[in-house]
Amino acid sequence: MKKRILLLAGGQSGEHEVSLMSARSVLAALPRELFEVTPLVVSRQGRWLPPADTARALEAGVAENGGESLLKRAVSVQGYDLVFPLLHGPNGEDGTVQGLLTLAGVPYVGSGVLGSAVSMDKVMTKQVLASAGLPQVEYRLATRRQWREGPEAVRDLAMELGLPLFVKPANLGSSVGISKVRSESELDPALNLAFSLDRRVILEAMTPGRPRELEVGILGNDAPIASPVGELRFEADFYDYATKYTAGQASMQIPAPLPPEISERVREYALRAFRALDCAGLARVDFFYVESSGKLYLNEVNTMPGFTTTSMYPKLWEAAGLSYAELVTRLIELGLEER
Incomplete structure (x- = not known):
């Protein structure tokens, strides 16, 4: 049937x-x-x-x-x-x-309540991944109440990280509400924007140099597997909303041209993150790679990534030999598994 x-x-x-x-x-x-x-x-x-x-x-x-x-x-x-x-x-x-x-x-299909909720909140994600020993850029958390009652203390948190830095709502996707702050004069508008969208805001240090942006797909429940590593390329200052959703502004290369040991480390870190966050079914795990130092920084975990035929997640699995139809069929099979 x-x-x-x-x-x-x-x-x-x-x-x-x-x-x-x-x-x-x-x-x-x-x-x-x-x-x-x-x-x-x-x-x-x-x-x-x-x-x-x-x-x-x-x-x-x-x-x-x-x-x-x-x-x-x-x-x-x-x-x-x-x-x-x-x-x-x-x-x-x-x-x-x-x-x-x-x-x-x-x-x-996909992660349960715990994996979904923790992966959605950028601060909770960072706290869990830190406990799993995964490398990340330095960050600070600020709340809307802190900003209203003691804005100078929030500004001090930002200055601890140094400029430039990123200001992000903790619980939004698609790069919505994210600002790159290059000078002190840009800090307050960035904080006002982020706090208009979320009561929790993350202040995030800039990755040293101009990092390459890598992504890997995870598929499975208790025995997940990792796809080949892909790379996003774009000319914009960072991967903002316009770059993400304007045709021709970004391209992807799969597999990413990387030393084999870096690709393997990305896949290993992604699987560790998937398990640490109690994800299931699927996830796309994003990294920054600083080529000059060989350092990797885990950026975020997306438990329901974009799923058009040209989206990164299906393309990563296509590179692994799994067609789009086979991928969505497999996700349904994983959803029907007892957990």
């Missing part, structure tokens, strides 16, 4: 359109002889859309308001063998939807 799959897409994050593009790719790739797939789009306002509105949203690339609330639709997920929550960022990739599906008793 065919497995009944509910494919969730859209969502309330800045990666709404990316999720819809990913969903279209997955819908086209899943073998119809194995799976009966029902797409369901979540609007930017968090409403779960009925089938007709879902179809229009997938075609148009954006979901309008309407539909039913999350709780009203929650009961309906129990009619499926598995849910593929192809959602990015807050209220999708951060453990919230995973908790709903866990309560409903329905298997799903």
Whole structure:
């Protein structure tokens, strides 16, 4: 019998359109002889859309308001063998939807509540990875209340790291709200922007030199494997939102031209991070590599990376000999495994 799959897409994050593009790719790739797939789009306002509105949203690339609330639709997920929550960022990739599906008793693709939540919060990720002995750039945490009540103390935290530095909301993806601060005059606007988006902000030291950006895909549950290492290349000062989502602004090279020992160390570190964070199913792990010193710094772990046919994660596995259709089929198999 065919497995009944509910494919969730859209969502309330800045990666709404990316999720819809990913969903279209997955819908086209899943073998119809194995799976009966029902797409369901979540609007930017968090409403779960009925089938007709879902179809229009997938075609148009954006979901309008309407539909039913999350709780009203929650009961309906129990009619499926598995849910593929192809959602990015807050209220999708951060453990919230995973908790709903866990309560409903329905298997799903990807990390559980713990792995999703910890990997989404940049500060928690760094604390867990530090305990696992993985190399990272130096950072500081500041809260919105600290900024309101003692802004000078927050400025002092930043100056401990030196300039330039990065200011990032702790719980957003897609480079939303991230600023590179080159001078003291740029610090307050960067902090105001980040705190307008999140109550927790991470101040992050600049990686020495101009590092190369490496990415590796992880696939599996308790016995994960690592893909070949890929490299992102771009001319912008850093991999900001415009560079990430403007065609032609960035390119990828797979496999990355690296010494074999560096590639192997990236893969080893990525697997250690995946296990330390209790991830499952899939993740893309990103690194900075300083070629002059040979040093690696783990940047972040993404538990539901972009999933179009041209996204880095599927391309990494294509380089390993796994086609897009085979990859999404394998993810469903992993989601159905007992955990």
